[in-house]
Amino acid sequence: MAFLSYSRQRSINGQGWxxxxxxxxxxxxxxxxxxxWLALFPTDNIWPHLLSTVLPNYVITTLTLMLGVxxxxxxxxxxxxxxxxxxxxxxxxxxxxxxxxxxxVPAYVIAYVYTDLLEYSGPLQAWLRELxxxxxxxDYWFPPIRSLGGAIWMLGLVLYPYVYLLARASFLEQAATVxxxxxxxxxxxxxxxxxxxxxxxxxxxxxxxxxxxxxxLNDFGTVDFFAVKTLTAGIYDTWLNMGNLGxxxxxxxxxxxxxxxxxxxxxxxRSRQRQFQQGDxxxxxxxxxxxxxxxxxxxxxxxxxxLAGFIVPLLDLARYAWRHAEQSWSPDFLRLAWNxxxxxxxxxxxxxxxxxxxxxxxxLYRSRLLSSMTQAATLGYAMPxxxxxxxxxxxxxxxxxxLDGWLRNSLGISSGxxxxxxxxxxxxxxxxxFLAISAxxxxxxxxxVTPSMDMACRSMGYNASQTLVKVHLPLIRGGLLTAVLVxxxxxxxxxxxxxxxxxxxxxxLAIHVYQYASDERLPEASLAALLIVLVGIIPVIxxxxxxxxxxxxxxx
Numbered sequence: 001m002a003f004l005s006y007s008r009q010r011s012i013n014g015q016g017w018x019x020x021x022x023x024x025x026x027x028x029x030x031x032x033x034x035x036x037w038l039a040l041f042p043t044d045n046i047w048p049h050l051l052s053t054v055l056p057n058y059v060i061t062t063l064t065l066m067l068g069v070x071x072x073x074x075x076x077x078x079x080x081x082x083x084x085x086x087x088x089x090x091x092x093x094x095x096x097x098x099x100x101x102x103x104x105v106p107a108y109v110i111a112y113v114y115t116d117l118l119e120y121s122g123p124l125q126a127w128l129r130e131l132x133x134x135x136x137x138x139d140y141w142f143p144p145i146r147s148l149g150g151a152i153w154m155l156g157l158v159l160y161p162y163v164y165l166l167a168r169a170s171f172l173e174q175a176a177t178v179x180x181x182x183x184x185x186x187x188x189x190x191x192x193x194x195x196x197x198x199x200x201x202x203x204x205x206x207x208x209x210x211x212x213x214x215x216x217l218n219d220f221g222t223v224d225f226f227a228v229k230t231l232t233a234g235i236y237d238t239w240l241n242m243g244n245l246g247x248x249x250x251x252x253x254x255x256x257x258x259x260x261x262x263x264x265x266x267x268x269x270r271s272r273q274r275q276f277q278q279g280d281x282x283x284x285x286x287x288x289x290x291x292x293x294x295x296x297x298x299x300x301x302x303x304x305x306x307l308a309g310f311i312v313p314l315l316d317l318a319r320y321a322w323r324h325a326e327q328s329w330s331p332d333f334l335r336l337a338w339n340x341x342x343x344x345x346x347x348x349x350x351x352x353x354x355x356x357x358x359x360x361x362x363x364l365y366r367s368r369l370l371s372s373m374t375q376a377a378t379l380g381y382a383m384p385x386x387x388x389x390x391x392x393x394x395x396x397x398x399x400x401x402x403l404d405g406w407l408r409n410s411l412g413i414s415s416g417x418x419x420x421x422x423x424x425x426x427x428x429x430x431x432x433x434f435l436a437i438s439a440x441x442x443x444x445x446x447x448x449v450t451p452s453m454d455m456a457c458r459s460m461g462y463n464a465s466q467t468l469v470k471v472h473l474p475l476i477r478g479g480l481l482t483a484v485l486v487x488x489x490x491x492x493x494x495x496x497x498x499x500x501x502x503x504x505x506x507x508x509l510a511i512h513v514y515q516y517a518s519d520e521r522l523p524e525a526s527l528a529a530l531l532i533v534l535v536g537i538i539p540v541i542x543x544x545x546x547x548x549x550x551x552x553x554x555x556x
Contacts, residue, residue: 025376070213091302120142170203170204206265352438359446381435381436492536512525
């Protein structure tokens with residue numbers, strides 16, 4: 001009888017959580033449905049015009065950019081992860097975490113910095129002209145930074161940590177006996193890496209590359225600054241400059257095809273990753289000591305990405321910030337900082353609450369329907385910000401116009417814009433975009449709490465909500481804090497969504513950096529950019545500590 005009562009109560013609780021998860025999933029699906037609706041039924045169909053003019057260039061440029069960034073980020077990430085996981089050389093312990101630091105630098109910030117350093121009027125070319133007595137640009141050739149190649153380098157330098165992170169985790173999880181067997185069969189360390197370690201890490205590397213390409217597809221600040229015509233830049237151009245929302249939605253729908261391919265690629269990678277878990281993962285890894293030329297080569301291979309992706313941008317921003325501290329540290333800067341911090345914190349808390357809702361519902365009510373809904377609710381992270389902005393503005397504007405029209409006709413009053421161009425819209429966009437991060441972190445923490453704890457609480461008379469508050473929340477506070485921090489930092493860096501959906505006269509640090517750097521006024525924006533970079537170091541430290549704690553080393 002007690003069992004039946006418990007089952008009925010569990011079912012009621014589960015249905016409540018199922019309803020909540022369904023609402024969250026519908027909220028995320030709303031932007032997608034809006035895009036496809038407007039793409040199929042545009043007010044002014046310019047698809048034939050796009051197809052015959054700019055669309056082929058958009059697609060080719062986007063594919064070239066993704067391929068170039070993938071090759072560059074993959075090469076740096078795999079080589080550095082292999083060196084750190086296999087060899088011991090001077091500085092290895094520092095590079096172990098320092099290689100993650102470029103992840104803290106937004107791509108548009110590093111683009112502004114290197115443009116300032118490498119353009120014709122920058123210090124490097126000025127020094128070369130003085131050294132070789134060159135007078136005009138016709139006297140020498142220098143690679144143009146504002147180009148497709150420049151965008152590939154900028155994005156590759158800050159996105160390679162995704163590959164490094166996952167490849168290194170995979171190398172650490174590989175059984176030491178497998179590599180030892182390869183060495184006893186006569187393989188050199190390089191041959192063991194190419195024939196054993198690399199094939200085993202291939203699924204993890206595929207996941208890392210898919211994340212790199214998603215971030216590349218999402219980038220707007222870099223490609224806009226370098227005038228590289230990708231699909232993302234095309235969406236903004238069609239929408240904001242041409243004033244054709246239907247055409248932008250059609251480009252956004254095309255862009256989602258790229259996203260679907262990347263999601264499939266990531267899912268396949270994750271599914272194949274499971275077969276490589278081995279039983280001796282707690283055995284200490286033997287690191288081979290490098291000396292002489294090989295040690296220097298390994299050091300240079302790890303130092304260059306850190307130097308180019310983090311140290312140089314940080315020093316350049318710090319130099320400008322120090323010189324312009326009096327002008328930059330103003331009430332306007334404090335207002336922007338407050339806007340960014342308050343908005344990011346509110347979005348982080350909201351995302352974490354929604355993530356907790358989804359993860360706990362999945363724990364309580366195990367069903368395919370709920371699992372599918374929670375998975376659908378986390379698809380927003382894969383959605384490029386440009387696509388997301390269009391998908392949100394359409395239903396919100398339709399709601400505002402419908403309500404305003406009804407009030408005018410019925411009561412003779414105007415409601416104005418209740419949702420469009422408000423902080424609510426921006427928070428909604430952030431929640432859809434970053435829900436996957438918070439839900440994943442909370443679900444991972446909840447998975448470590450044994451189900452017997454739930455049963456014990458129920459036997460004491462606690463319902464699901466009381467169990468969550470009294471038992472689970474104290475146990476998973478570390479995962480909750482991680483979710484808040486990571487979402488907070490991502491919101492601080494977020495540019496495309498904020499640029500389009502922010503309320504009138506409401507700016508953030510990211511917007512401030514974008515506007516000033518676009519006007520070639522990086523010194524005035526340096527303090528804001530420096531603050532964004534320094535805040536971004538927090539999740540990097542968390543990630544580094546988590547990975548380092550997973551395995552012990554023994555140096556040969």
